Amino acid sequence: MLGLGAYALWQVLTDAVYLQVLDTLRRGVLITIFVTLVGFALAASLGLLLALASLSRHLILRQMARFYIEIIRGIPIIVLLLYVAFVFAPALVAGYNGLAEMAGVEAIRTRDFPLLWRAIIALAIGYSAFIAEVFRAGLQSIDRGQIEAAEALGLNRWNRFRHIIFPQAIRTILPPLGNDFVAMVKDSSLVSVLGVLDITQLGKVTAASNFRYFETYNVVALIYLTMTITLSILLRRLEQRMRQSQDR
Amino acid sequence: MKHLLAATALLAATAICATAQDLPDLEGREVVIVTENAYPPLQFVDPATGDAIGWEYDAMAEIAERLNMAVTYQNISWDAMIPAVSEGQYDMGMTGITIREDRAELVDFSDPYMVSQMRMLVRADETRFDDAEGFAADEELLLGTQAGITPFYVGVYEVLDGDEANPRIVLLETIPAAVQALLSDDVDMVLSDSAGGEAYVNANPDRLKLVGAPLGTEEFGFIFPKGSDLVAPVNAAIAAMRADGTLDMLDQRWFVDYSLGQ
Numbered sequence: 001m002l003g004l005g006a007y008a009l010w011q012v013l014t015d016a017v018y019l020q021v022l023d024t025l026r027r028g029v030l031i032t033i034f035v036t037l038v039g040f041a042l043a044a045s046l047g048l049l050l051a052l053a054s055l056s057r058h059l060i061l062r063q064m065a066r067f068y069i070e071i072i073r074g075i076p077i078i079v080l081l082l083y084v085a086f087v088f089a090p091a092l093v094a095g096y097n098g099l100a101e102m103a104g105v106e107a108i109r110t111r112d113f114p115l116l117w118r119a120i121i122a123l124a125i126g127y128s129a130f131i132a133e134v135f136r137a138g139l140q141s142i143d144r145g146q147i148e149a150a151e152a153l154g155l156n157r158w159n160r161f162r163h164i165i166f167p168q169a170i171r172t173i174l175p176p177l178g179n180d181f182v183a184m185v186k187d188s189s190l191v192s193v194l195g196v197l198d199i200t201q202l203g204k205v206t207a208a209s210n211f212r213y214f215e216t217y218n219v220v221a222l223i224y225l226t227m228t229i230t231l232s233i234l235l236r237r238l239e240q241r242m243r244q245s246q247d248r
Numbered sequence: 249m250k251h252l253l254a255a256t257a258l259l260a261a262t263a264i265c266a267t268a269q270d271l272p273d274l275e276g277r278e279v280v281i282v283t284e285n286a287y288p289p290l291q292f293v294d295p296a297t298g299d300a301i302g303w304e305y306d307a308m309a310e311i312a313e314r315l316n317m318a319v320t321y322q323n324i325s326w327d328a329m330i331p332a333v334s335e336g337q338y339d340m341g342m343t344g345i346t347i348r349e350d351r352a353e354l355v356d357f358s359d360p361y362m363v364s365q366m367r368m369l370v371r372a373d374e375t376r377f378d379d380a381e382g383f384a385a386d387e388e389l390l391l392g393t394q395a396g397i398t399p400f401y402v403g404v405y406e407v408l409d410g411d412e413a414n415p416r417i418v419l420l421e422t423i424p425a426a427v428q429a430l431l432s433d434d435v436d437m438v439l440s441d442s443a444g445g446e447a448y449v450n451a452n453p454d455r456l457k458l459v460g461a462p463l464g465t466e467e468f469g470f471i472f473p474k475g476s477d478l479v480a481p482v483n484a485a486i487a488a489m490r491a492d493g494t495l496d497m498l499d500q501r502w503f504v505d506y507s508l509g510q
Contacts, residue, residue: 110433208396213331
């Protein structure tokens with residue numbers, strides 16, 4: 001495995017075409033990382049809120065969260081991307097401008113809502129539904145007795161969540177959450193359909209002008225693999241460390 | 249319309265009689281053609297029926313009939329098309345491909361079957377510019393296009409400053425997507441060949457218009473793997489169709505009579 005990787009890397013670093021492609025694609029790495037990090041942070045925040053809502057005492061809140069999760073989980077990410085970019089965003093801008101006109105504020109244009117952010121929001125919406133399920137499973141894995149004990153100690157809701165529920169739930173939550181993060185690195189490639197200049201889009205642009213499809217996509221795949229394999233190794237270590245601290 | 253169709257059928261029938269003897273017979277040979285279906289009215293998917301239709305499909309059906317070949321179609325995205333045909337994965341590629349030297353190093357082109365000029369497609373209420381210089385001068389204005397196609401190169405080298413990474417260029421997946429971005433005020437101009445541009449304006453007369461003088465002339469050709477023995481017969485068929493008025497008839501059918509989105 002390592003030998004194969006080293007061989008591929010050596011091939012890439014000693015070939016003029018590969019080097020040229022790598023040089024072009026370098027600029028996309030930062031965009032891919034930015035889209036993934038920001039998108040995941042938004043998705044995790046939204047997912048946590050959704051999980052809390054779906055476990056809430058209020059029926060309306062529970063039903064709304066379930067409805068959102070079911071609907072979003074059933075829509076492919078690429079459809080969400082196109083929908084957010086070309087339907088939702090222009091409608092949102094038109095709506096804002098309607099209000100702005102009444103309030104006498106400066107109107108904005110569709111382009112003031114950059115495609116990069118539309119892509120990030122679409123990814124965040126799509127992933128928030130998956131992450132909500134991860135959080136819900138983690139929160140439900142906690143023994144009732146723990147919560148009753150915390151109530152008996154007189155901890156308020158926030159402190160119960162912070163000191164009792166969250167530290168225990170994170171152990172159940174972390175592995176699937178890590179998997180979702182790695183999946184998002186890969187799915188961030190879909191933002192290329194909106195012309196966002198990530199690794200994949202730069203790969204498409206490069207292949208369309210140098211006609212070297214094989215080499216270009218080898219480099220694209222290699223960059224993604226480097227990121228995903230590195231992440232997987234880090235996640236495994238983190239999980240091991242958490243297990244050790246649990247065993248003590 | 250009925251008269252036109254009858255006249256066309258008659259024209260086609262006489263044309264076939266007149267040219268069948270001098271064109272090569274490929275004896276039912278199977279030819280796999282790859283297209284992108286993102287270039288109305290040359291080849292696109294009819295929203296009403298879901299069928300792929302257009303000028304090129306009609307032209308190719310006519311060529312296939314005259315040369316006695318059996319064509320089947322496959323789809324591929326534009327960035328993969330030239331490499332795939334170059335490697336011989338398909339026998340032919342057709343998607344309004346401009347004949348360019350750098351492409352001719354990888355694939356063989358047929359003779360041109362269409363000449364087109366690049367025009368600037370803008371929103372109907374556009375007043376800030378009406379030519380390429382005016383567009384280039386205003387830093388605010390954005391150009392929507394697709395990577396690696398002729399409108400992209402014309403936009404970079406003839407309208408803007410020759411920098412392919414110019415931030416004023418917004419790259420979208422296809423030209424229809426770029427036109428969508430133009431309508432939603434994400435970009436201010438899309439370069440389109442006159443054929444496609446007129447089709448878009450006819451489909452949205454109150455939302456789009458063409459402005460400025462034509463920017464350069466391009467010729468479209470079919471592409472083949474290097475050294476393909478199909479080039480000569482297809483060229484003969486194109487020449488015959490030009491001589492007997494079939495190409496003019498197709499222009500009339502797809503650029504004048506047909507309107508998109510109806």
